[in-house]
Amino acid sequence: MAASTQQLKADVLVVGAGIAGLQASLDLADQGKSVVLVERKPSIGGTMINLSKVFPTLDCASCITTPRMASVAHHANIDLFTLSEVDGIEKAGGRFRATLTKRPRYIEEDKCIGCKRCEEACTVFLEDDFDHGLGARKAISIPFTNAIPQYPVLDADNCLLCGACAKVCPTQCINFLQEPTKVEVDAGAVILATGFELTPIAAKPQYGGGAFPNVLSPLQMERLLAPHGPYGGVMRPSDGQTPSSIAYVQCAGSRDKSLGVPYCSRVCCMYAIKQAMLLSGSLPIADITIYYMDIRAFGKGYEQFYQNARAMGVEFVKAKVARISEGEGHNPILRIERQEAGTGPEEVQHDLVVLSLGMVPAWKPSRGGLIAVEADTDGFLKSPSMKLSPALTTMDGVFAAGTATGPKDIVDAITDAGAAAMAATNYLVRTQAAPAGHLP
Amino acid sequence: MSEGEQQGDERKGNYAIEQLKQVRATRGAGTPAQIERSKRGKEMQNLILKAIADEAKTVPEIAAETGLPEQDVFWWITALRKYNRVQDERKRGDFVPYRKK
Numbered sequence: 001m002a003a004s005t006q007q008l009k010a011d012v013l014v015v016g017a018g019i020a021g022l023q024a025s026l027d028l029a030d031q032g033k034s035v036v037l038v039e040r041k042p043s044i045g046g047t048m049i050n051l052s053k054v055f056p057t058l059d060c061a062s063c064i065t066t067p068r069m070a071s072v073a074h075h076a077n078i079d080l081f082t083l084s085e086v087d088g089i090e091k092a093g094g095r096f097r098a099t100l101t102k103r104p105r106y107i108e109e110d111k112c113i114g115c116k117r118c119e120e121a122c123t124v125f126l127e128d129d130f131d132h133g134l135g136a137r138k139a140i141s142i143p144f145t146n147a148i149p150q151y152p153v154l155d156a157d158n159c160l161l162c163g164a165c166a167k168v169c170p171t172q173c174i175n176f177l178q179e180p181t182k183v184e185v186d187a188g189a190v191i192l193a194t195g196f197e198l199t200p201i202a203a204k205p206q207y208g209g210g211a212f213p214n215v216l217s218p219l220q221m222e223r224l225l226a227p228h229g230p231y232g233g234v235m236r237p238s239d240g241q242t243p244s245s246i247a248y249v250q251c252a253g254s255r256d257k258s259l260g261v262p263y264c265s266r267v268c269c270m271y272a273i274k275q276a277m278l279l280s281g282s283l284p285i286a287d288i289t290i291y292y293m294d295i296r297a298f299g300k301g302y303e304q305f306y307q308n309a310r311a312m313g314v315e316f317v318k319a320k321v322a323r324i325s326e327g328e329g330h331n332p333i334l335r336i337e338r339q340e341a342g343t344g345p346e347e348v349q350h351d352l353v354v355l356s357l358g359m360v361p362a363w364k365p366s367r368g369g370l371i372a373v374e375a376d377t378d379g380f381l382k383s384p385s386m387k388l389s390p391a392l393t394t395m396d397g398v399f400a401a402g403t404a405t406g407p408k409d410i411v412d413a414i415t416d417a418g419a420a421a422m423a424a425t426n427y428l429v430r431t432q433a434a435p436a437g438h439l440p
Numbered sequence: 441m442s443e444g445e446q447q448g449d450e451r452k453g454n455y456a457i458e459q460l461k462q463v464r465a466t467r468g469a470g471t472p473a474q475i476e477r478s479k480r481g482k483e484m485q486n487l488i489l490k491a492i493a494d495e496a497k498t499v500p501e502i503a504a505e506t507g508l509p510e511q512d513v514f515w516w517i518t519a520l521r522k523y524n525r526v527q528d529e530r531k532r533g534d535f536v537p538y539r540k541k
Contacts, residue, residue, distance in 0.1 A: 125481055125519050136519030160470040160478060161463055166456030176459040213511050230518050232528060235536070239510040240499035240517070242534045330511075 005182040008079060010036040012424050013098050013187035015086055015370070016362075018046020019410060020402025020417040021193030022068045027421035029077035033428070036079045036185050037072065038086055038100055043147035044069050046195055050130065052225035054410055055274040056305035062146060062226075069148045081183065082149060089190060089371040091397065094431040098185040104178035106140075106154035111173035114150040116142060118165035118174060126158055128230070132220045134237060135230030140165045140174075145228060188431065189397050189424040190371065192381060193417065194363035196403040199253030199261055207252060207324045207355055213238040214330050215353045218271055225278050234282055236352055238330035243286060243351035246279055247334060248272040249321045250292040254358030263378050265358035265407040269296045272356050273306055276314040289315045289350070291336060299409060324353060359407040373398055380406045391420035397431070399423045481516075484508060488516050489525065489540050496529040496537035 014025045017039035025035045043049075049069070051061035072078055083105055089098040124139035137143075140154040154165070154174070166174045201210040201217050208215045214236050216224075224234045236243055250272060254265040269292070276288045295316065297306040310316060322345070323335040332353040337345045365375035365382075374394040376382040381400045385392050391399040401420035402413040470478070487506040491497060499517060503510040517538050520526040529537040 120523065123482070124478055125516075134518070136515070136522055138523075158470075158474060160474065161460055162469075163456055163460050166460070172455045174456060176456060176463045230522070232521070233536075235514075237511065237514065239503075240514045240535060242531075244534070 005184055007184050007186075008036055009186045010034045010079065011188045011428055012036075012191060012421075013038070013086075013089070013096065013185050013189075014191045014193060014401075016046070016193035016195050016402070016404070017041075017044035017072070017080070017082075018193060018195045018402060018413075019048040019065060019068070020195070020404075020413045020420075021046070021191070022065075022072050023414050023417035024191050024193060024401045024421045024424075025072055025078050026068065026075065027418055028424065029072075029075045031421075031425060032077065033425065034077050034079075035075075036081065036187065038081045038084050040083070040085045041143070042083050042105065042151075042153040043143045043149070044072060044080065044082060045146075045148070047219070048410060049144070049146070050219060051222050052227075052229075053274065053278060055270045056299070056301040058274070058277070066146050069146075073148045080149075083153065084183070086370055088369065089398075091395065094188075094397065096185075096187045096190050096397065098187060098190070100183040100185065102181045102183060104156075104180060105151060106156065106175055106178050107151050108173040108175050109149065109151055111171045112151045113171055114142065114152075115170065116152070117168045117170065118152055121164040121168040123162065123164060124158055124160055126155065131223045131230040132217060134220055134223055188428045189399065191399045191401050191420045191424055192363075192371070192373070192393070192404050193401040193420075194361070194370075194381075194404045196359040196407065197362045198357040199259055199360055201355060201357065203259055204252060204355070206322065207249065208326065208332070212324065212326050212330065212332060212353075214243075214326075214351065215324060215332050215355060217357055218268075218275065218354055221275050221354045225275060225282070234279065234352075236330070241351070242283065244283075245287045245350045246276075246283075246289070246352045246354070247332075247348070247350040248276065248288075248290040248292075248354050248356055249324075249334070250290060250356045252321075252355035252357055254356075255293070256358070259358075260379075261358050261360060263358075263407070264296060266296070266298075267407060267409045268356040268358065269294075270299070270302055270305070270409065272354070273297075273309045273314070275354065277305075277309050277312060280309075280312050280314060287315065288313075289317055289348075291317050291319045291321050291334070293318070293320065299411065359403060361404065363404075371395070371398060376406075378406060380404065389419075389423065390416060391423040397427050399427075484512060484516050485520065488513060488520070492526065492538055493540045496539035498532060498535035498537050500535065502538075 011033040014037045025037045049065045084102040087099040119141045122138035127133040128135040128137040130144045139159045223229045297303045319336040319338045327333045361380045374382040399420040401417040491505045499514045503513045
């Protein structure tokens with residue numbers, strides 16, 4: 001039960017603190033607008049903070065994201081709510097009333113000094129969400145090294161209530177009795193930056209359905225490639241062996257009507273090429289093969305990036321992977337058919353396989369709950385004027401940023417966020433100038 | 441840690457005792473499955489740490505010695521490595537040997 005209700009008034013409510021939500025919030029706050037930024041996870045940063053490097057420049061992803069995260073956390077015009085979800089947003093008289101639920105962290109944030117002694121003392125080991133199950137976390141832990149805010153969160157569902165964390169806490173900041181709190185926000189405009197999820201690995205039983213330890217999702221491979229990844233290098237989850245043969249299966253979750261994802265996810269070709277190049281660097285003698293239908297390298301510098309990968313020795317095989325089975329020693333065996341005359345189905349064994357999964361919306365408007373905006377046929381937010389005003393949604397005053405309207409790379413998500421911030425500012429000017437009774 | 445320091449640390453946790461009692465009374469201290477999982481985890485940690493106490497070993501070597509599945513051994517090595525209980529040694533072929541810190 002909620003203990004109390006906090007009331008806030010802001011120019012703009014931004015939902016989602018991935019790279020698009022962060023950028024939109026900063027663009028608005030730097031213009032002097034007050035922003036309430038809501039994130040359901042314990043840290044801001046979204047998917048981008050999870051990545052190793054970005055294409056096509058191979059810049060360090062966290063080096064780009066972390067300064068933006070810090071700027072948001074310290075900006076005088078931004079009120080940040082993590083571990084918080086929007087229960088609903090209603091429009092009245094051109095403004096919006098949102099109700100948020102802030103879930104308990106079980107930490108008194110004003111006392112916590114982020115020393116991690118509680119995490120060291122905790123005896124409950126769990127699969128780490130940040131490392132997509134490859135690594136471990138404790139039942140009380142700071143989500144990742146550069147998480148913002150830098151406070152631990154206690155996983156009440158898995159805590160065994162032994163009290164070891166409380167015994168070692170030097171500031172006595174652990175509070176097992178915290179309850180969810182309600183926050184009401186009166187905002188002039190709303191930006192939805194609700195992001196994406198990958199198509200579930202379990203949805204492709206012909207590729208093992210998630211049961212094979214050496215068949216990974218692309219985000220798991222991102223963690224293996226990251227400098228502070230769970231293993232300290234690229235190794236096979238089944239036995240810790242350094243792989244000498246790695247394969248990528250393209251379109252493993254996109255352009256697939258059976259999954260309800262008939263569209264191209266736009267980024268899979270490029271992230272596979274990027275990871276292949278990074279693997280060539282970290283495992284110079286490994287064979288890397290990409291099985292693909294088409295390579296879609298549409299952005300600035302992307303075609304050159306693709307050609308560079310070919311020149312580095314990454315093998316591109318135009319073939320459809322029909323099935324993945326598991327051989328001796330958990331080696332994945334791919335049944336493929338090359339798209340070349342005179343070839344038939346064949347079986348190829350690799351040490352490690354990465355499925356290039358597609359993108360689906362993290363919040364589907366059809367699911368309801370958040371706000372009554374319309375969904376497009378692909379399940380993402382509908383943009384009624386995609387070419388001229390891509391930030392618009394079907395409700396005046398509600399704007400979309402990043403992958404909320406469809407699959408996008410980071411460059412487009414950030415550009416989109418700027419457009420949404422500008423559109424929200426224009427809406428505020430328009431509604432504030434309108435005489436009473438003439439609000440949109 | 442001396443006995444005095446230990447008692448001091450325990451006193452520090454006193455503030456939470458009443459809270460813990462209250463929460464344990466309302467939702468219990470973990471489900472039987474969670475308690476069993478925790479117990480099994482401790483057993484696996486001990487077996488692995490014992491196997492690499494005197495000599496660095498690779499995941500297949502630890503698995504062979506302990507009888508645990510290689511995948512479980514590697515997950516626990518990853519966990520113990522993160523929390524500074526295990527360190528890497530120079531790579532041997534395709535495998536990294538691990539030693540207890």
